[in-house]
Amino acid sequence: MQRVGILGGTFDPIHYAHLAIAEEARVVLGLSQVMFIPTAQQPLKQQHFSSAYQRLAMTKLAIADNPAFTVSTIEVERSGVSYTIDTIQALHEDQPDIEWWLIVGSDSLATLPRWHSAADLVQLAHFAILERPGFDLDWSALLEQFPALAKRSVRIQGPRMDLSATELRSRLQAGLPVRYLVPDAVASYIAEQQLYLA
Numbered sequence: 001m002q003r004v005g006i007l008g009g010t011f012d013p014i015h016y017a018h019l020a021i022a023e024e025a026r027v028v029l030g031l032s033q034v035m036f037i038p039t040a041q042q043p044l045k046q047q048h049f050s051s052a053y054q055r056l057a058m059t060k061l062a063i064a065d066n067p068a069f070t071v072s073t074i075e076v077e078r079s080g081v082s083y084t085i086d087t088i089q090a091l092h093e094d095q096p097d098i099e100w101w102l103i104v105g106s107d108s109l110a111t112l113p114r115w116h117s118a119a120d121l122v123q124l125a126h127f128a129i130l131e132r133p134g135f136d137l138d139w140s141a142l143l144e145q146f147p148a149l150a151k152r153s154v155r156i157q158g159p160r161m162d163l164s165a166t167e168l169r170s171r172l173q174a175g176l177p178v179r180y181l182v183p184d185a186v187a188s189y190i191a192e193q194q195l196y197l198a
């Protein structure tokens, strides 16, 4: 069965750790492609710092040189709160013969108990879990709550990159460089659009 990866994210902004975990999961799991899906509105985040359109544009620029990477506008076009279960259900209905792999950092997976219809999601998707430096996942607690995860997930150790969008926004606000932390085209877009200055 063909396997396709999904990297959902706020991508505010997208950075090299996103690209690196997507590529790692692609190779380790033999994914035919990784679909990047920027959220319209992340359910657990109070605030976004650029528009959905700008985050989508940065995502397109970031993945342009990798033929195995694609961008889906499914959440941006649906608008409103972006529940992953809605996205997976739609993709699954459209292409039931694909094995869908959600690529998630360990920090994000730790919030799974608070995701909408999490128990159903675990039945529909597989999970590629990437270790995030400085973040210890309580794996046994999660397995206790979602036993199906044991058979439907793979934990991948690397690459370990201590980089976050939060840190990038702080750097930009402080006038510090983000070159070599995000693709050049993304750095140029951020500068042109004057993002993350306030």
Ligand SMILES: Nc1ncnc2c1ncn2[C@@H]1O[C@H](COP(=O)(O)OP(=O)(O)OP(=O)(O)O)[C@@H](O)[C@H]1O
Pocket: 008, 009, 010, 011, 012, 017, 018, 021, 103, 104, 105, 106, 107, 108, 109, 130, 131, 132, 133, 161, 162, 163, 164, 165, 166, 167
């Ligand atoms: N450095 C990293 N290592 C592993 N996973 C990461 C890393 N950065 C982001 N991810 C994962 O990528 C996905 C999308 O992340 P997101 O767009 O929220 O970026 P972020 O850097 O975590 O943003 P913010 O700092 O604004 O919360 C999530 O599953 C997150 O766990």
Ligand SMILES: O=C(O)c1ccc[n+]([C@@H]2O[C@H](COP(=O)([O-])O)[C@@H](O)[C@H]2O)c1
Pocket: 007, 008, 009, 010, 011, 037, 039, 042, 043, 044, 045, 082, 083, 084, 085, 108, 111, 114, 115, 116
């Ligand atoms: O469906 C939910 O309730 C839900 C709650 C929190 C996060 N998510 C998804 O998890 C992905 C990573 O989120 P984030 O915060 O790291 O950008 C992104 O696709 C979010 O929409 C989904």
